Amino acid sequence: MSSENGKRLLETDAGGLNFEATELTLGLPGEPRVTSDGGAKLGSKRGFSETVDLKLGDNNQEVKLGHSLQEAAKSPVSKTQVVGWPPVRGFARRGKKSCKYVKVAVDGAPYLRKVDLEIYNSYQQLLTSLEDMFSCFTIRNYLNEKKIDQVNGIEYMPTYEDKDGDWMLVGDVPWQLMKSSEAVGLGLKTAPKYSSTN
Amino acid sequence: MQKEMAYSFPDEVLKHVFSFIQSDKDRNAVSLVCKSWYEIERWCRRKVFIGNCYAVSPRMVIRRFPEVRSIELKGKPHFADFNLVPDGWGGYVLQWIAEMAGAYPWLGEIRLKRMVVTDESLELIAKSFKNFKVLVLFSCEGFSTDGLAAIAASCKNLRELDLRESEVDDLSGHWLAQFPETCTSLVSLNISCLGSDEVSFSALERLVDRCPNLRSLQLNRAVTLDKIANILRRAPQLVDFGTGNYAAELQPDVFSNLAGAFSSCKELKSLSGFWDVVPAYLPALYSICPRLTSLNLSYATIQSPDLIKLVSHCPRLQRLLVLDYVEDSGLEELASSCKDLQELRVFPSDPFGVEPNVSLTEQGLVAVSLGCPKLQSVLYFCRRMSNAALVTIAQNCPNLTRFRLCIIEPKTPDYLTLDPLDAGFGAIVEHCKDLRRLSLSGLLTDHVFEYIGTYGKKLEMLSVAFAGDSDLGLHHVLSGCESLRKLEIRDCPFGDKALLANAAKLETMRSLWMSSCAMSFGACKLLGQKMPKLNVEVIDETEPPDSRPESYPVDKLYIYRSVAGPRFDMPPFLWSMDEAVKILH
Numbered sequence: 001m002s003s004e005n006g007k008r009l010l011e012t013d014a015g016g017l018n019f020e021a022t023e024l025t026l027g028l029p030g031e032p033r034v035t036s037d038g039g040a041k042l043g044s045k046r047g048f049s050e051t052v053d054l055k056l057g058d059n060n061q062e063v064k065l066g067h068s069l070q071e072a073a074k075s076p077v078s079k080t081q082v083v084g085w086p087p088v089r090g091f092a093r094r095g096k097k098s099c100k101y102v103k104v105a106v107d108g109a110p111y112l113r114k115v116d117l118e119i120y121n122s123y124q125q126l127l128t129s130l131e132d133m134f135s136c137f138t139i140r141n142y143l144n145e146k147k148i149d150q151v152n153g154i155e156y157m158p159t160y161e162d163k164d165g166d167w168m169l170v171g172d173v174p175w176q177l178m179k180s181s182e183a184v185g186l187g188l189k190t191a192p193k194y195s196s197t198n
Numbered sequence: 199m200q201k202e203m204a205y206s207f208p209d210e211v212l213k214h215v216f217s218f219i220q221s222d223k224d225r226n227a228v229s230l231v232c233k234s235w236y237e238i239e240r241w242c243r244r245k246v247f248i249g250n251c252y253a254v255s256p257r258m259v260i261r262r263f264p265e266v267r268s269i270e271l272k273g274k275p276h277f278a279d280f281n282l283v284p285d286g287w288g289g290y291v292l293q294w295i296a297e298m299a300g301a302y303p304w305l306g307e308i309r310l311k312r313m314v315v316t317d318e319s320l321e322l323i324a325k326s327f328k329n330f331k332v333l334v335l336f337s338c339e340g341f342s343t344d345g346l347a348a349i350a351a352s353c354k355n356l357r358e359l360d361l362r363e364s365e366v367d368d369l370s371g372h373w374l375a376q377f378p379e380t381c382t383s384l385v386s387l388n389i390s391c392l393g394s395d396e397v398s399f400s401a402l403e404r405l406v407d408r409c410p411n412l413r414s415l416q417l418n419r420a421v422t423l424d425k426i427a428n429i430l431r432r433a434p435q436l437v438d439f440g441t442g443n444y445a446a447e448l449q450p451d452v453f454s455n456l457a458g459a460f461s462s463c464k465e466l467k468s469l470s471g472f473w474d475v476v477p478a479y480l481p482a483l484y485s486i487c488p489r490l491t492s493l494n495l496s497y498a499t500i501q502s503p504d505l506i507k508l509v510s511h512c513p514r515l516q517r518l519l520v521l522d523y524v525e526d527s528g529l530e531e532l533a534s535s536c537k538d539l540q541e542l543r544v545f546p547s548d549p550f551g552v553e554p555n556v557s558l559t560e561q562g563l564v565a566v567s568l569g570c571p572k573l574q575s576v577l578y579f580c581r582r583m584s585n586a587a588l589v590t591i592a593q594n595c596p597n598l599t600r601f602r603l604c605i606i607e608p609k610t611p612d613y614l615t616l617d618p619l620d621a622g623f624g625a626i627v628e629h630c631k632d633l634r635r636l637s638l639s640g641l642l643t644d645h646v647f648e649y650i651g652t653y654g655k656k657l658e659m660l661s662v663a664f665a666g667d668s669d670l671g672l673h674h675v676l677s678g679c680e681s682l683r684k685l686e687i688r689d690c691p692f693g694d695k696a697l698l699a700n701a702a703k704l705e706t707m708r709s710l711w712m713s714s715c716a717m718s719f720g721a722c723k724l725l726g727q728k729m730p731k732l733n734v735e736v737i738d739e740t741e742p743p744d745s746r747p748e749s750y751p752v753d754k755l756y757i758y759r760s761v762a763g764p765r766f767d768m769p770p771f772l773w774s775m776d777e778a779v780k781i782l783h
Binding site: 082083084085086087088089 | 277279280281282363545546549550579604606608637661663688
């Protein structure tokens with residue numbers, strides 16, 4: 001299953017597993033979460049700093065997330081949530097026909113993420129959330145051509161796979177249309193023509 | 199001679215006596231008295247309940263009970279409701295229908311919960327059972343309106359069709375028109391889960407017209423407010439009604455028509471639906487409010503003042519489902535108006551928001567516990583709680599049988615003292631001696647499990663998330679809770695020790711679910727090896743568990759007792775730890 005927030009947080013170090021290397025943050029493993037304004041940016045549940053701070057059985061091992069997640073910042077419009085929590089049955093279905101979960105892949109990243117398109121009301125919200133999830137990469141903001149921020153100089157273009165299997169640029173069709181029928185999987189493809197800017 | 203007669207009744211007499219014994223538990227007890235009672239009982243058992251469809255095979259059920267008329271089956275584990283069980287996990291009903299089609303020609307009732315039901319299954323039901331009367335599909339999926347059309351067309355004496363909370367593929371609304379003109383037997387119809395295109399309203403009206411025994415009708419969201427009056431006037435005998443959309447521009451004639459239609463329903467006791475409520479139309483209900491015993495407003499996005507007004511008209515209310523827009527003030531009103539209240543469920547309007555959007559706290563629940571002495575069943579979502587409040591609730595409501603508390607943020611401590619909530623939940627299990635179901639939340643250490651193991655002797659179902667410190671917690675529960683049947687755990691630091699030490703306990707339970715805990719693959723294999731009457735199943739969607747070290751924890755684990763052996767229909771992400779099954783994925 002694509003990695004879900006928080007699920008691996010309770011591993012012990014049995015078997016010599018380097019916990020820090022495998023712990024999940026909301027960015028990709030190994031990448032520090034720093035944004036252009038240098039501050040902590042949190043697109044996630046603040047409760048996870050508490051969740052992770054467990055004493056795991058015999059080992060008494062305290063695990064702390066990267067410092068940026070310790071700060072409780074208000075999330076933007078929607079936050080990426082733990083699967084199945086809170087346990088609201090059918091909440092996503094109250095008033096809606098279906099949960100529109102799509103897999104998000106980023107070129108070069110070893111993990112897929114899953115997002116529920118139903119919780120976003122516009123492209124802007126989706127892109128903001130994706131930006132949090134894959135914060136080490138720049139996501140080219142197709143809506144207003146603004147470059148969001150840069151880490152390693154490579155810009156990524158948000159694309160999605162429509163029901164015909166073609167890769168389309170996010171923003172080509174109105175939000176509701178993409179959400180309801182088109183999007184099968186989202187991707188962030190490297191844009192070769194924009195390889196190193198700034 | 200006299201002695202023999204005293205000790206043996208003719209079979210017919212015993213059969214007649216047994217026919218008064220309806221509960222499964224009692225029937226099971228009867229069948230254990232002696233061999234001849236076992237034989238007589240099994241031939242006259244008409245109703246079978248199977249809490250886990252993988253615990254037994256259709257063939258085994260048919261072999262033991264050859265004359266069944268009513269069957270109930272449950273499939274996926276409860277946590278499937280929260281997307282924790284991957285798609286394709288299982289719970290297919292087709293095999294059951296296929297075998298019963300041959301063995302039970304007189305089968306009249308099928309009730310399914312969390313199962314995958316295909317159109318093929320529905321078509322098979324429609325053509326196999328001539329006396330089919332009741333179909334309940336609770337939280338099921340996998341079928342479309344085509345399957346429903348087959349049921350409607352073929353089942354001449356259908357009494358009940360209840361699709362509550364199921365996911366139906368909408369293909370066309372014309373399935374309703376498939377009920378023949380001769381079908382006048384409907385007593386209960388619940389189509390509240392259907393989407394816009396799935397119901398032809400005129401067909402529905404005609405159906406309601408010709409079914410004088412219709413007692414329970416739940417419409418879907420697509421039915422607009424102006425249509426309610428038409429339906430109610432055709433069915434003034436309704437006892438249980440679910441509106442569709444409860445929104446329209448306020449127009450005096452629509453309002454008075456609606457109010458008149460409601461007031462003509464002298465038997466109406468239970469209401470639900472209420473999507474998109476326009477508060478101005480709520481007073482149309484006032485004439486029936488005094489009789490209402492059950493009100494489901496869990497889709498009604500109305501604010502506290504309107505809720506207060508409505509609830510204050512319902513003194514006989516026994517059951518209320520509502521969103522947290524009711525707020526503490528609304529619950530205080532409920533506590534003073536509704537002294538017969540037995541069940542309260544408060545759902546979150548904004549479960550994923552970081553900050554509270556409404557003023558609903560532990561105070562509301564405390565008020566209800568104080569004002570409603572008959573309170574038995576609670577499901578409450580909130581953002582803060584204290585031990586003091588929980589102790590008060592426990593002392594006020596010693597008759598609680600179900601207590602499910604969800605503090606939205608995991609690991610939230612007592613907001614007054616910052617302590618864990620161990621003492622509060624401890625008071626609940628200590629005072630509520632008949633507690634059968636409990637869901638925990640908030641900051642909890644192993645201590646809470648010690649209380650639960652000590653006092654929770656009647657506890658049958660326990661749900662745990664983000665709680666505990668060590669295996670000791672799990673051990674307390676498994677060793678102490680004598681009546682435990684279902685245990686579901688997520689994101690807790692419970693590992694191998696407690697589970698292996700209490701392996702035998704698992705055979706006395708229906709099932710155990712553990713996800714994101716610390717059970718190692720090696721221990722799962724050991725458990726599977728040592729306990730042949732348990733199915734130990736590991737779920738992992740990323741990679742096979744044996745591609746990693748044995749000490750590596752498993753992602754998800756589902757253990758259940760079974761006499762059917764390992765499953766035949768395992769999906770690729772599910773591994774059985776049964777010795778007899780070679781891993782072939």
